[in-house]
Amino acid sequence: MRHSQWQSLLKSGNNCFDHQQLDEAETFYLQAYDLLSEARGDDPHSSELLMAWICTCHNLTSLYEVLGYLDLSLEYLMIPHEYLMKISEANYLNDDMKLTAFKGINITLPAIILFTNNHADCDGCRLQLPSLQKVMGQETSSIH
Numbered sequence: 001m002r003h004s005q006w007q008s009l010l011k012s013g014n015n016c017f018d019h020q021q022l023d024e025a026e027t028f029y030l031q032a033y034d035l036l037s038e039a040r041g042d043d044p045h046s047s048e049l050l051m052a053w054i055c056t057c058h059n060l061t062s063l064y065e066v067l068g069y070l071d072l073s074l075e076y077l078m079i080p081h082e083y084l085m086k087i088s089e090a091n092y093l094n095d096d097m098k099l100t101a102f103k104g105i106n107i108t109l110p111a112i113i114l115f116t117n118n119h120a121d122c123d124g125c126r127l128q129l130p131s132l133q134k135v136m137g138q139e140t141s142s143i144h
Helices: 003-018 022-042 047-067 070-089 095-118 123-143
Strands: none
Touching: 003 022, 003 047, 022 047, 047 070, 047 095, 070 095
């Protein structure tokens, strides 16, 4: 996969999103998500691909939030966060990968907290609340 392919898809998606062409934005974002997911499988140690994938997930989150699909929006916040949590806890990965995961968690966790605070009535948020509180406790203990 060429670097510019997923970048072009994200730019097109952002342009459509900015112009309220939400169906088109979704198409571009989902194509970028698929490309980046595949590329991460081929190069799982690439922090650039990982961060681009997280960004794409967050773009999908914003899109589905605007459309009112809150459970789906939360799902695209949780997918990268749960992946990063697994990486950070894996004993077989090197310290560089764990550091990249921790940096990613510092992006995903605040976004999840903000989303759940803004949408406390969301069914998915209520279901995720116990696991999110556990994660927040782990984050606090790992910082100290």
